[in-house]
Amino acid sequence: MAKFYGIGVGPGDPKLLTLKAVETIQMLDVIISPISEKKKESIAFNIAKSYIPEGIETVELLFPMVDDKEALVSAWKNNAEIVSQLVSSGKNVGFLTLGDPCVYSTYMYLVPYVKSNGVEIETIPGITSFCAVAADQNIPIAEWEEEICIIPLKHESDSLERALDQFSNVIVMKPSHDVERLATALKTRGLESSFKLISKCTTEHSNVVDTVDALEAGSIPYLSTMIIKKNGFK
Amino acid sequence: MAKFYGIGVGPGDPKLLTLKAVETIQMLDVIISPISEKKKESIAFNIAKSYIPEGIETVELLFPMVDDKEALVSAWKNNAEIVSQLVSSGKNVGFLTLGDPCVYSTYMYLVPYVKSNGVEIETIPGITSFCAVAADQNIPIAEWEEEICIIPLKHESDSLERALDQFSNVIVMKPSHDVERLATALKTRGLESSFKLISKCTTEHSNVVDTVDALEAGSIPYLSTMIIKKNGFK
Numbered sequence: 001m002a003k004f005y006g007i008g009v010g011p012g013d014p015k016l017l018t019l020k021a022v023e024t025i026q027m028l029d030v031i032i033s034p035i036s037e038k039k040k041e042s043i044a045f046n047i048a049k050s051y052i053p054e055g056i057e058t059v060e061l062l063f064p065m066v067d068d069k070e071a072l073v074s075a076w077k078n079n080a081e082i083v084s085q086l087v088s089s090g091k092n093v094g095f096l097t098l099g100d101p102c103v104y105s106t107y108m109y110l111v112p113y114v115k116s117n118g119v120e121i122e123t124i125p126g127i128t129s130f131c132a133v134a135a136d137q138n139i140p141i142a143e144w145e146e147e148i149c150i151i152p153l154k155h156e157s158d159s160l161e162r163a164l165d166q167f168s169n170v171i172v173m174k175p176s177h178d179v180e181r182l183a184t185a186l187k188t189r190g191l192e193s194s195f196k197l198i199s200k201c202t203t204e205h206s207n208v209v210d211t212v213d214a215l216e217a218g219s220i221p222y223l224s225t226m227i228i229k230k231n232g233f234k
Numbered sequence: 235m236a237k238f239y240g241i242g243v244g245p246g247d248p249k250l251l252t253l254k255a256v257e258t259i260q261m262l263d264v265i266i267s268p269i270s271e272k273k274k275e276s277i278a279f280n281i282a283k284s285y286i287p288e289g290i291e292t293v294e295l296l297f298p299m300v301d302d303k304e305a306l307v308s309a310w311k312n313n314a315e316i317v318s319q320l321v322s323s324g325k326n327v328g329f330l331t332l333g334d335p336c337v338y339s340t341y342m343y344l345v346p347y348v349k350s351n352g353v354e355i356e357t358i359p360g361i362t363s364f365c366a367v368a369a370d371q372n373i374p375i376a377e378w379e380e381e382i383c384i385i386p387l388k389h390e391s392d393s394l395e396r397a398l399d400q401f402s403n404v405i406v407m408k409p410s411h412d413v414e415r416l417a418t419a420l421k422t423r424g425l426e427s428s429f430k431l432i433s434k435c436t437t438e439h440s441n442v443v444d445t446v447d448a449l450e451a452g453s454i455p456y457l458s459t460m461i462i463k464k465n466g467f468k
Binding site for chain 1: 250251253254256334342349355374380384385391396400401
């Protein structure tokens with residue numbers, strides 16, 4: 001029976017797809033191409049390109065970049081309708097996501113609506129950016145009884161500061177959103193060199209920043225992840 | 235040049251290894267077999283078995299299960315010495331880890347000591363148990379500006395309760411350590427059915443528990459991971 005597949009393609013290196021992801025991609029009839037979402041998914045497409053069947057049907061879905069929740073839900077419902085009809089016509093439809101489909105992905109916005117149409121769904125996990133960053137540096141994200149807090153950097157919330165004050169390891173997603181605030185949070189806590197930030201990890205453009213001076217001096221790309229270890233590095 | 239490899243084999247399904255993990259395993263000369271560590275790594279070996287070269291040299295390393303930090307460090311140094319000598323003799327040595335090597339793995343205890351011997355190290359990331367659980371249930375671990383806290387359940391710390399009180403999504407590692415306390419923490423916050431716990435996810439023995447009644451009634455296996463979503467499920 002045909003399904004709607006959410007497939008994690010990992011952080012960038014095509015060898016970091018799982019065998020299951022590759023096998024699933026190879027049997028797809030349709031690939032979703034989300035548009036107007038900071039081009040995030042075209043990166044996913046490029047990572048998986050060598051595994052995608054040649055001449056596969058591509059369906060563009062519009063995900064508007066607005067804050068209006070009603071407009072967003074309306075777009076998701078509309079997109080879910082398109083996906084559901086494709087699957088109901090017997091086609092295996094795939095939505096590729098950078099990293100893992102369950103960690104901050106656009107794919108997940110469609111899932112409840114596709115599910116409510118009675119369409120079967122399968123999600124294939126992927127390597128997250130933070131696991132890739134830690135592996136690149138041969139460092140643990142956490143050991144023993146240490147906690148890990150994953151915080152998307154946003155202006156409106158103090159979750160970064162709360163996490164840093166209470167937990168041993170903090171992962172900052174989208175650190176480029178507010179580098180100044182991030183630098184201040186690190187400096188006021190004596191964590192000037194207790195972090196690794198990697199942009200475009202596992203690709204040929206991979207770049208490591210690990211001092212506050214370098215953080216403040218450079219421009220940090222959108223595709224970056226930071227691991228802060230309050231107990232430092234061994 | 236020969237290296238010491240830490241290789242994540244994912245949560246259980248052999249198809250959830252990455253292409254890179256499989257390729258690396260196939261070129262190993264030696265596989266480390268850690269003993270006396272709750273048999274965790276023999277599970278990793280079994281997951282990867284079909285990719286491991288036949289007749290490969292296996293080296294047993296003792297990781298004592300004690301709380302004495304000095305005894306532990308001494309064992310790690312000793313094990314790192316054995317690994318370093320093997321790599322220096324030109325052999326590619328692999329340490330397989332369940333899930334991801336940077337998320338609470340035994341492999342990471344060796345890394346600083348092997349590194350200090352000047353041996354080259356490469357870590358290959360893996361699919362974490364929590365990504366596998368979320369994928370199995372087709373649910374997001376986090377969306378939008380939500381945070382994720384990952385907490386290993388331990389008696390001595392109140393990090394579980396602090397995380398639940400402050401952050402939207404909490405992942406509990408090793409929930410079997412104290413099911414009673416976990417149930418209490420959920421009940422006092424009205425989260426009786428706001429979680430998914432899966433044991434042996436992605437294997438044929440996979441089992442889902444998603445109500446406090448079932449949590450308290452059953453015996454929870456060691457290899458389990460719980461995702462608590464305070465905003466519930468869609």
